Amino acid sequence: MEPDALKNAVSTEAKRLGFDACRFAPAVRPPHSDAFLQWLQEGKAGEMKWLEKNADRRTDPQLVLPGAKTIIVLARNYAPQEGSPATPSEYQIARYAWGEDYHEVLTPRVRALEQILAAHGGQQRSYVDTGPVLERDYAVLAGIGWHGKSTMVISRDLGAFFFLGAVLTTLEIPPDQPAVDRCGRCTRCIDVCPTAAITAPQQLDARRCVSYLTIELKGSIPLEMRPLIGNRIYGCDDCAAVCPWNRFAKSSTEARFAAKGFHTSMLLRDFLSLDDAGFRELFRDSPIKRIKRRGFLRNVCVALGNTGTHEDLPSLHKAAAEPEPLISEHAFWAIQEIARRTQLAEGPLASSPA
Ligand code: SF4
Ligand code: SF4
Structure with missing residues (x-):
């Protein structure tokens, strides 16, 4: 199959599997490799030692899949339905955790996409947030969105509430164009952060981020950070919620991402x-x-x-x-x-x- 025809076939299959976006990046060194290594060196990853352990793989897709030519980046919207049950005002849970575990929802679908590539002779590795791949960098390279000042990928169509998956393949598929940065003079995400974790545009000190403190940190939460966490009991998405690009996003059609009953009871x-x-x-x-x-x-x-x-x-x-x-x-x-x-x-x- 010609590369363009394969690209169309993969995109069509991704759509059938429920992904909202499917775009293609070359399997090159991630553009933020140096910044990522510097961030690790400065200790801003806190206790996320696994990031250090496989830093060489994260900055070289050839170590993840020798001969990789293309990284297919997939996005699935999880923006809650308008008026859907939220947490009671007594506490907050980040929207990415309102429904079923997205790793479990999306991993089988990403794996299913591998089949079409395997049928064309490709070797693949696929990940949903858990692999040694800087998914956000490839999402930007592939044009899913741009690196927002919040450090999240922001999409013109999907806003800030979407999950990413990535499939590395040895097949050569024509890449898409990167997206243009549309943050402009907006600083809403920086201003809203309850812990001042976004220390500058596109700079996150994870040790201050509520998502890190309530999810990744395994031990005691530092005393000075506790009052800043407020009533957030699992993660935080304040910087995503204030992004003005959400106004163009549609609600997710994924029933499995809808809020669970305990949120209101x-x-x-x-x-x-x-x-x-x-x-x-x-x-x-x-x-x-x-x-x-x-x-x-x-x-x-x-x-x-x-x-x-x-x-x-x-x-x-x-x-x-x-x-x-x-x-x-x-x-x-x-x-x-x-x-x-x-x-x-x-x-x-x-x-x-x-
Ligand atoms: S998730 Fe919350 S704490 Fe972390 S950077 Fe965003 S607003 Fe700040
Ligand atoms: S809130 Fe504003 S600055 Fe932050 S990512 Fe969205 S558009 Fe960019």
Whole structure:
């Protein structure tokens, strides 16, 4: 098959598999390789040591798939339906975790796309966010979108809420043109960040990012960062949500990305009564299961420390007696924070003359 005909066939199949965009980049060194290595060297990846371990592969697709010629970049929109059930105002979960785990939803589809390439003699490797590939760089090279100041890829058509997948293939397929940067003078994403994690346009200090602190960080959340996390219990997408390019995006047609029932039915303190089996059952299909009960309850304690009231204290005292030190330490902190806030609120009134 001629390269152009193969490109059409792959695009058609990607559309049939439900992808909103399918574009093609040459399998060259990612343009941000040097910046990525520098970022690692500066320690801004925090505890994400796996990024260092395979940094050589991330900056050379030939080490991932020898003979790779093309990287096919796929995008799937997860923008929630207008008026779809969100989390209660008591807490926030980032939109990418409202529905089923996107790795599980998209990986079989990306693998299915490999078949058409294999039938034409190609060798392939495919990834959805978990492989040694700088997917965002190739998404920009392929013209899915541009590197926003938030460091996310922003698309004219899809806005900021889409997942990426990548298929490396040894087949030569004509590349698409990169997209033009359309951030202009906008700085909304930088301004809205609750932790000042976007230190300059396209510069993220992951150690300050709520997504890192609540998902990637396995241990104790630094004390100075806890108040900044507010009521976010899994990830953060504030910088994506404010992007003005979302106004052109349509809602996702993927039912599996729709919000789960617990988003509207559970109070923050209810999560503290989950045992291991209860946690696994509640988050069976959700990406939240990745941080396990200890990580999730740690986050819930931080949110309660920032927003809870005396009504939450019985649940927090129970959590403080947990054998898991990560949970008990954060529960103690939350109890102290609630006590401090209560004293601040009641102190002057209680001591004022009648
Ligand atoms: S995800 Fe949240 S904390 Fe992280 S950079 Fe964006 S706005 Fe800041
Ligand atoms: S919010 Fe503004 S600056 Fe940030 S990525 Fe979107 S357009 Fe660019």
